Amino acid sequence: MSITVEHVSKRFGGAVALEDVSLEVPAGSLMALLGPSGGGKSTLLRVIAGLEVPDVGSVAIDGEDVTRLPARSRGIGFCFQHYAPFRHMTVWENVAFGLKVRRRPRAEIAARVDELLELVRLEGFAKRYPAQLSGGQRQRMALARALAVQPRVLLLDEPFGALDAQVRKELRSWLRQLHARINVTTVLVTHDQEEAMEVADHIAVIHDGRLEQVGTPAECYDHPASEFVLTFLGPATRLDGSWVRPHDLVVTREPAPGSRPGTIRSVARLGFEVRLEIALDDGTDTWAQLTRRGFDELGVGIDGRVHVASLAPSAAPNLATRDVASVP
């Protein structure tokens, strides 16, 4: 089911959380709302869920205007950042909750809960209490609980935020597979651009309450609509006044067409990657990402003279003239 957000604004007291946001989430897609903390992405998710009422604008799910509908009537599944488990209920009772309040027949509840516990691989944990589960298990329980009521859309608020790195990686690919299997329209909130690009098929970048760009991960990375998107989605530096990705810079010993001369100021070896900080002769600084092999073939060290050219056209040509501090 698709989600349509139109011209939504929301203020808390004097602070602007969302400013005229319009967004279309296609049916069956997995969209990430990406942006720094406090940028409004969680507020947008809560507006879609009905946990916050927008000051202006509308929300529609599958074409039906739900702006004035309470959360319980919207047909959504919501996972909270800290999972919000019902602490006095077992895992089984947690997952059964939505079906119980809908007064479904007992046999149907039992069958559905068992099916979901299997889906999230918690079959053996039905009788445990949330306090007896690990973070990853609690996360999967919260997912099963949200999916039990067969929601039209699944909304996840920082689903992996509270987990350690290893579990996070596992759950990411697991969520990808789960989405492919059940194919319910999913929106997740994250501040981690790597997570967004790995898991989602669409990314909506939100910053200071505004929607900066919507697109596939490749579109947003290769054709960022703003400097913010460019610098937030990946490393960026400047050459000749234009933004470029540091892995798109070619460093040579001899001059090449369009290259700029400069001096290597520092060399950092990070496994397969080598980072060079280069002071250009025009007085500006830039940095380049080389493979280790590329660096060895270059054969120049600190204080060595090099020539730098951009492999790709400027990452954001329309932004070339605007002056913004680069993010190393």
Add this chain to the structure above:
Amino acid sequence: MTGGTRRWARLTWRWGLRAFGLAYMGFLVGLPAGSVIWRALSPGVGSAWRAVTTPAGVHAFELTIEVALVAVVCNTVFGIGMALLLARHRFPGATVVEALIDLPLSLSPVVVGLALVLFYSSREGWLGPWLTAHGITVIFAFPGIVLASAFVSLPYVVREVLPVLQELGDEQEQAAATLGAGPFAIFWRITLPAIRWGVAYGVVLTTARVLGEFGAVSVVSGDIVSHTQTFTQFVDDAFTNFNTAGAYAGALVLGLISVVVLIALSASRRKEEALQ
């Protein structure tokens, strides 16, 4: 100072503190309470039982239990509702309400009784004459005793439940809402189970306060034997009328109730802590 004298000083200090603590507790609580038990039971359990099961004693006990039931139910419902209101909603005057809830803790029960008489008295009270005209007598009757008891025990449920609700947060309630639960289902299935031991603790405290209340009730009840005399008043009445057997036996009953309350308190406190 040598090591030996320092050790002696430390030991004297330690044992001195212990002796002081024991003596203080003993002379204040232990020995007087023990003497009540001693005096109540020295004529024999049978005669103590007879002294307290006189028609007046039994009626006073029943009245106290009835009053406690009504007052505790009222204050529990009010207390949970008020705690929810204060924890989950911002409204103008919230700080004033919160301060008012604590008023019964600092106000002398005698003042509470007098205030109720002033307001509800059937002759010169503000609301009393109107109520009397509609067939309701408050002062020197059951409703007045309930009002006085409810007033003095008002804060306990609110004060126990409010911090539990604040610590709990509202995420579980929001989660239940997204799963299709209405306000009623959220309260019964999520909120109430989560705060149940806090409620239990508040109810036990309220009950203890109501059963032992003397000051406010003695102003409003009229102390009419076998009619509006509560159990604490029965004990006081027996004592001032030189019916020492009845007084001590009644005091023993109140003492036993407080022991039961203490056990219930520690049990619910332990349950509450185990959940966190």
